[in-house]
Amino acid sequence: MILIRNVQKAFGTVIVLKGIDLTIEKGELVCLIGASGSGKSTLLQCINGLEPIQSGEILVDGISVHAPKTDINKLRRKLGIVFQQYNAFPHLTALENVALAPRVVAKRSRAEARALAQKHLDHVGLGDKSGCLPSQLSGGQQQRLAIARALAMEPSYMLFDEVTSALDPELVGEVLETMRLLKSEGMTMVVVTHDINFARESADRVAFLYQGEVYEIGTAVEVIDNPRKEQTQKFLRREKRKPVEAVISSVA
């Protein structure tokens, strides 16, 4: 369980998170939606300690992420994260990308790490690309590679930070497909997305963030189809006016 309690975060004088409270249960898929600058990506990066917070607390399985005595590197093994830019390590092949952390962080043997990596590449449908460098892969493949890399650490939670936003529209489907696969396997996921259709069909709960606060939260039906608050309604009207993305995503 991820417990977020009254988290406040500022970059200099700009306050990004103004006291976020959110609980993510085991096995749940929670989508964070909201306009750019509403703090969704920042919140996600706070959860695995990539960003420090000013006050409040984030507990992952009862361990405080930002407490000084927490072994953050150990805790991060529970929290896989995939970012918006495809950031497969460019100097390593697909297989090496996935095998690196199991070998150096989880201290598995070279052979074990490679076998594990191959398993996870197969899982995301890149089994035949293991010898390719990231530059030889499409954006969608690189993003799936990033997912496999995070999964190879066998995390309890997966965090997705707008993973389809930088992709060409025709590549979005394959990445969403991989995420649906994870969901069907019971992975706990926190997904920051602009893809309202994905949120509607896959999320157990949807949280709408507005100016650094959880403005409205509930099931997809409650928040997306029947938003009660004014800013949520405004945001969704704007999002629904972006026809191309919506069509592509519903096809996928």
Next chain:
Amino acid sequence: MQFQFANQGLAWSDAYFLALGLLNTVRLAAAAILVGTLAGIALGWLRTVSVTLRVCTAPFIDVLRSVPMIIQLILANSFLSILGFGASPFWFGTVALGAWMSAVTAEVVRAGLLSVPIQYRKSARSLGMNGYQELLYISLPLAFRTSLAPWIGLVLSLIKDSALAGVVGYVEYMRSTQILITRTHETWLLLMGAGLFYFLICYPVSRYSRHLERKVSV
């Protein structure tokens, strides 16, 4: 008759003398490159770690980069002699050239490390790597690729600058050439020979670097 005696022409035994000089040049350059590069990598990394460290190391870098090599060699040689450190000319040349190499390499390494996009470092950390693992497996290999070409430029500079180590008494290739010029007055021939041999050392280095660059390009 006496005049002719002082101007002995080139003999085959001089080729041996020159070959020794050439060998000394290669030895000195190789030692200085090794010492300077290792120290430079450490120094360059330190300079990316914190502002304090960058400020503290700045005088070392600035002085070594901005004062002509020949002045550094002579001054350092005199100081060390006054202080009573009697090292061999080879070790002295290695330390002096190596110090210069470390200063210039440090800046190349620093630039290389700063060029590594932050998202790769974040990804590495998010997988549970600590700072050193991230440096070893991600930042350094990527920095190596951007630093390779400028670093080879420094290596070529250093090979040529090793000719200055003659002023502290190390008989490397340039010094041997000068000794023979003084004796034989075959200035043209000997200098062209020297130029040719420096080229023969440096050209393969730059060819190899191009090959390496292609091999590691991503």
